[in-house]
Amino acid sequence: MNHGHPAPLLELRHVSVMEGLSGRPLVQDVSFSLQRGHCLGIVGESGSGKSLLCRALLGLLPSGLVRSGQLHFEGRDLGSLDPAGWRKLRGTGMAVILQQAMTAFDPLRPLGKQLEGTLRDRGRMSAARAREAVCEALQRVDLPETVLSSYPHQLSGGMLQRCMIALTLALRPALVVADEPTTALDACHQQQVLRCLADVARDASLI
Known part of the structure; x- marks a missing residue:
């Protein structure tokens, strides 16, 4: 009991x-x-x-x-x-933020297509809603929308780490497994990301 x-x-x-x-x-x-x-x-x-x-x-x-x-x-x-x-479980029920952001994305596709494609597939969103959700999440981790047209090699490790975190925020999973998610970030962005992750935990408690 x-x-x-x-x-x-x-x-x-x-x-x-x-x-x-x-x-x-x-x-x-x-x-x-x-x-x-x-x-x-x-x-x-x-x-x-x-x-x-x-x-x-x-x-x-x-x-x-x-x-x-x-x-x-x-x-x-x-x-x-x-x-x-x-x-099926990963991405919606659970999401992961890995240490090695450089290996988390396809080097041959723009980040926008990868982020929006994941939301359309895992989050079952329309193309328009996926674009909107990605842009909102990028803003929360202090990244400009211009990163959507960039390839992974054009961004720093810290920016890619924040892209991965932005995707996690947009998916709104019940559980986030974060493996040293702030390793590649400066002190300012570390605090920002930790606040975002705290928001994810708070939102999950309301589900």
């Missing part, structure tokens, strides 16, 4: 990540729960497995690594999801 307490948005029970062939553990026995509208920070030294855990949460582990333990999102057991199920 939950005695009136809401079910966690995300719950991990004894989650580990290991090498598939050798069985060598890389992340060991992680358990926690996260309520909707709340934030959780994971702290550890470089190489301790923080990024691997983030990828495990999203079904994005590199080939050769396996996850064990139980992972529940909105009460749903994610252990049985196939690749198509993970793709």
Whole structure:
């Protein structure tokens, strides 16, 4: 019985990540729960497995690594999801902000087409609404609309990081998994992005 307490948005029970062939553990026995509208920070030294855990949460582990333990999102057991199920979940139910912004976008397509295309696909928006949502999100992270016509190599790592964050804001997912999202940003934009992420958590708590 939950005695009136809401079910966690995300719950991990004894989650580990290991090498598939050798069985060598890389992340060991992680358990926690996260309520909707709340934030959780994971702290550890470089190489301790923080990024691997983030990828495990999203079904994005590199080939050769396996996850064990139980992972529940909105009460749903994610252990049985196939690749198509993970793709459907990512972007709307869950979204990720990765450290390496340079590798997050297709280098051969303008950013506008990529951002708007993701919103039309994942957010099920019309072309006009997707354009509007992207422009609103870019404004929130202090980027001009001119970035929409730019290719990834024409922008700095910090600007690409903010593009990735803008896309997350526009998608309005229930859960944002952020792997050091402010690493490439200056102090001013770090504070701005943290405020935006706090807004995402607040909005999610109202769903």
